[in-house]
Every structure is written in C-alpha cells, then in structure tokens.
Amino acid sequence: MGGEGENMTEDAKDPVTYEFRDGAAWITLADAEHGNALNEVGAAALWRAIQRARADRAPVVVLSAEGRFFSVGGDLASFAAADDVSAYIDDLADALHRIVSELMRLDAVVISVVRGTAAGAGFPLAAAADLVLAARSARFTLGYTKVGLTVDGGTSLLSATLGLHHALHLALLNPVLSAEEAHRAGLVAQVHDDDELDAAVDRVVAQLVTGSHAAQVTVKRLLRGAATPAPETALRREALAIREAAARPDGQEGVRAFLEKRTPVFPGDR
Template sequence: MSLVDYSFADAVARIRLNDAARGNPLNQAILDALADAVRRARADDAHVVVLTAAGKAFSVGGDVAAFGATDDPGQLVDDLAESLHRVVSELHRMEAVVVSAVAGAAAGAGLALAAAADLVLASESARFTVAYTKLGFSPDGGTSLLTASLGLHRLLKLALLNPVLGADEAQALGLVAQVHPDAELDRAVEGVVGVLRAGSRAAQVAVKRLARETSTPAEETALRRETLSIRARAASPDGREGVAAFLAKRAPEFPASPVRATMSPKMP
C-alpha cells in the first residue's frame, strides 16, 4: 500500500493521503511521497490538483510518537518542517488551482497542509485546530502565512488558545470556502473541479499568482523562520515535556517562565 495515492486524468491530478489507520500523520515517509505526487502533478501539467485523505481524518498533523522516540527532536522537526515547506511552496507556485477536501480532523501540520490549497472544501464533520502550543511547539507548514487571510488576532487566537473549529466556524473565519454534508463532499469537489476545468486556466493562474504574491510577498522567509522556530521549540524543555505528556495522555506541566523583577519608578 502506498502512503500517498496519485492519479491523473482530464487535466486533473488527484492526490490522496493514504495512511488512514494512523490518521495520515505527516512523517518523513508520507511527506516524501506527497512531494513526489506534487512533482508528478506538475510534470503532468495539471490544470486542477485535488488533495484528499483516506479514513476518518484528513491529517492528525505531526507524528508525535516519532518526536518522543528520537534523541534529537530538534533535528527531526527541522527535517520535517523543511520537507513540508517544500510541498507547501510547490502547491503555492504551481500553475494549477489546488483544491483540498477535508473530512474529519485537520490538526497542526494537517491544518497547514489543507490551508495550502487555493480552495478548501469541508464536510460538516470536519474539525480544524492549530494545536502546536499544546506540545510546547510553534507552528510550521505556513501557518503564520494565514495572518494574511484570517487576520492577526484571529490567527493568534487559534494558535494560542487552540480551539477546535467546526466546519461552519472555519468557513466563517475564511479558512474554508464551502461546507457540505459528509455524504455530498465528493460530489461537491467534482462540481468545483468542473467549474475550474471549464474556465480559463491562464486567468485562474494569474489570479492565484497575483493574490498570493500580494498577500504573502515574503513567503520563503516566513517559512524559514517557522522552521528555525519549531526546531528550537522541539528541542527545548517545554517541547520535550509537551511530547511526553501527549504520549502519556496527561496534561503537560510546563515550567513557569521566570518573571523579571522591575523597580517602580520613583515619584517626584
């Protein structure tokens, strides 16, 4: 069984995450397979790329078990972030409209991957959460780029408080373009694909390029900063405690940050 399925027909590339039993975690193996599928879509000169996932989750995000098993979590997370960022950059730059279809959970890097699409469709049962700070990590996968589409304070709320958003809430925030009943999501995706295929590819690509270059002109710099930040957080005591707590299914006990004593100004 391949971790990522790829097919191409009628100018439409279809990429499906296929590690359903584990919730499609974005480990190195699945990211390598995903990168290969994206390269194939580009080589096939796809007009539309459809990104989906098998099973009950779109993606649970990072493979936390792997974080806990390594002696060097900083390097592991650095490698994973760079691999994910290459995929995200390729999806953003390719001359195709990318559509993601989310059913079930899209958490952490899974949310970032879904949001890398140009259009995000969701089933009514879809759930979205940023989740990184629960592990003592900072986000990667282009999560910081969502400031351009969601707004600064909305993104900070999602990243700092880690609410789990239902599909309708995600649509209200602007993360999701359309929400459909679970049983109708596949048909809705095909409807969107049909609209895109009937349109001018050149015009669609021009719109995509203009919008992305205007909203995130320093994308590569932002992605590199995300990599450096998450690497440092993963290797930190907070990151190690967050991973250990997650695997033990307990609440993390992050050490309290020291508070600097400040002198009150003297009154005249």
C-alpha cells in the same frame, strides 16, 4: 506523463496515492490507520505526488485524505524516537514547507478536501490550497502550544487569510473550528453535507478544468503575491522556531505527555 487513472504506486501501504483523471491530479493522504500523520516518509511521498502533478501539467490538483482525519499533524511518535529530536523536526519542517511552497506556487488551482479533523500541521497544509472544500464534519485546530511547540507548516501565513488576532487566537488557545466557523472566517470556500461533498468537488473541478487555465493561474499568482509576498521567509522562520522549541524542556515534556496521554507539566526555563 501519467496515464488516466494510473496509480503512482502498486504498494497499498503507500501513505500517499496519485491519480490523473478528469483532467485533474488527485492526491490522497492514505495512511488512515495513523490519522495521516506527517513524518519523513509521508512528506517524501507527498512531494513525489506533487511533482507527478507538475509533470502531468495538471491544471487542477485535488488534495484529500482517507479515513476519519484529514491529518492529525506531525507524527509525535517519530519525534520521540529520533536521536536528535530538534534536528529531526527541523528536517521535517523543511520538507513540509517545501510542499506548502510548491502548492502555493504550482501552476494549477489547488483544492483541498477536508473531512474529519485537520489538526496541527494538517491545518496549514489544508489551508495551503487555493480553495478549501469541507464536509460538515470537518474540524480545524492547531494545538502546537498544547505540547510546548511553536507553529509550522505555514501557520503564520494564516494571518493573511484570517487576520492577525484570529490567527493568534487559534495558535495560543487552540480552539476547534467547525466547518461552518472556518467558512465564516474565510478559510473554507464551501461547506457540504458529508455525503454530498464528493459531488461538489467534482462540480468545482469540472468548472475549473473547462475554464481558462492561463487566467486562473495568473489570478492565483496576483492574489497570493499581494497577500503573502514572501512566504518562504515566513516558512523558514517557523522551521527555526520549532527546532528551538523541540530542544527546550517544554517541548520535550509536551511530546512525552502527549504520547503518554496525560496533561503536560511544563517546566519552563527553570
């Protein structure tokens, strides 16, 4: 069991930090220098933090991030550096999907706190929480098809939250949703001015921690079971699809173009 205020690691460069305080587990994506991009190291650290929250029997888990981004999504530089990019992405998607599944099934109310941009896999990672609290500066965008890739991280599960056609709009045209738009769409529970968000999160955590944990967890299971009865099946379909996309010429060109900061020219199947 972790002690109050105990950090998960002494290493200031660890991409994820953990603290148990005020009766809740506080998990922070802490690789602000790289926009909290998701790679094997970060996914492993996030998984360890979630398991720490489980061991601490935290009734509430708060997932937030340092810096200007909640997360820019997958670390495309690590994709390009991999010897077998499709296998690497498949492994990374599986690691991310294990995290998403765990957050959905955790015996705790999970809160994500979004400042700045949640892009790519950062979007469905934020949405894996039971409650999403956003700063007015928050932005949400997918962007997978812009680089020739298919969605992962539980993006297909957004159809249960947002509706099929809104999810298709986000996935195919890659618009950027403001915090207010995400609130109107039903994704974000509360929007607050940036300088008021921390206090709002503290209030929500205090309300949950002093409430009936058994009732809260049962409600979470009932509603999630009705909305997404087989999330792991959807997550595995996403992993297989993005692995295939990464091996195709369009996916390879999309990643190269992103890293070279140019507009991709997709060759298609030609």
